[in-house]
Structures are given as C-alpha cells and as structure tokens.
Amino acid sequence: NFHKGKARAIVDISRILVEEYGGKVPRTVEELDALPMVGRKTATCVLSYAFDLDFICVDTHVHRIVNRIGIVDTKKPDHTEKELMNAIPRDLWRSVNELLVRFGQEVCTPQRPKHDICPIREFCDLYLEEQDH
Incomplete structure (x- = not known):
C-alpha cells in the first residue's frame, strides 16, 4: 500500500x-517540504541535485554513519x-550524501555492519564496543 500512497502523492504534487x-519546482526547503510526502x-x-544548491541531504544512512563514527x-536527521x-x-x-549512502547500504548497514571490510572501523563506536567484549 505504500507504493499506492507514493503514486497518489506524485499525482497530487x-x-x-x-x-x-506554474509548472515550476519550488526552490526553497519550506515550499518543497509542504508538498505531500515530501x-x-x-x-x-x-x-x-536539481538546482545545484549547497545542502547536506541526510538520510538514514548518513545519519547512522556519522553518529557511529562520532562526527x-x-x-x-x-x-x-x-x-x-x-x-x-x-x-x-x-558530497556527503553521495559518498555515504552507498557505503551505508553496502558496508555500514543497520544490522551486522561489515567491519571486516570497513576502512574506517577504527573510528566506529559500534566496532570499538564489539572489540571490548
């Protein structure tokens, strides 16, 4: 049913x-945030990405990673x-979103992160906690 809600939101938006x-996409966070499911x-x-403006897009992956490594x-979010x-x-x-989303999907996953291949595990609170046990 989630996909039906998204489809409805696309039509509404x-x-x-x-x-x-006037067929133009708004250029402020506030206007975009007011749209359904945005x-x-x-x-x-x-x-x-559409307007080449400086923002940090914080999704669940970015939020998880920067908290795990103590930034x-x-x-x-x-x-x-x-x-x-x-x-x-x-x-x-x-660059933050571009670099961290795939890393969060493939290495720094929510459950059972792949510490064996993680290049920044020395900075990871979760990894360090596991090493203490």
Whole structure:
C-alpha cells in the first residue's frame, strides 16, 4: 500500500506544481517540504541535485554513519544536518550524501555492519564496543 500512497502523492504534487507554481519546482526547503510526502531530506536532495544548491541531504544512512563514527551525536536527521553544516566546509556538503549512502547500504548497514571490510572501523563506536567484549 505504500507504493499506492507514493503514486497518489506524485499525482497530487504534479497538480500542485502546475496549479500553484506554474509548472515550476519550488526552490526553497519550506515550499518543497509542504508538498505531500515530501520531507526535509527529499527537499534538500531536490535543491542540491536539481538546482545545484549547497545542502547536506541526510538520510538514514548518513545519519547512522556519522553518529557511529562520532562526527555528531544526534537522535534525529534534522539535528544531524545542522551539526554537519557546522562541521563540514560548505563546498563539501553535496558530497556527503553521495559518498555515504552507498557505503551505508553496502558496508555500514543497520544490522551486522561489515567491519571486516570497513576502512574506517577504527573510528566506529559500534566496532570499538564489539572489540571490548
């Protein structure tokens, strides 16, 4: 049923873009976030990739990885985004999502991360905890 909801949202978003924005995609996080089923991550990714604007797209992978390796200590992705924006030079913001999503899908997985092939395991709180046991 989730896919039906997404399909409905695509139709609704398309109608809203035509009727309220003259067929143009909004260029602010706030306007994009107000669209059906569009959250902050989707909004920042649209602005970053479609409009070449500097944003850090924090999805579940980025949030998990930067917390595991101690770059941030946050509970929510929007807090992670704010802390990363303060910690990382602006010219690198767009690279964060590009570099970490695949790493999070293939190596730093939510369950049973592949520490044996992880190049940054020495910085990983989870890996270090496992070594202590």
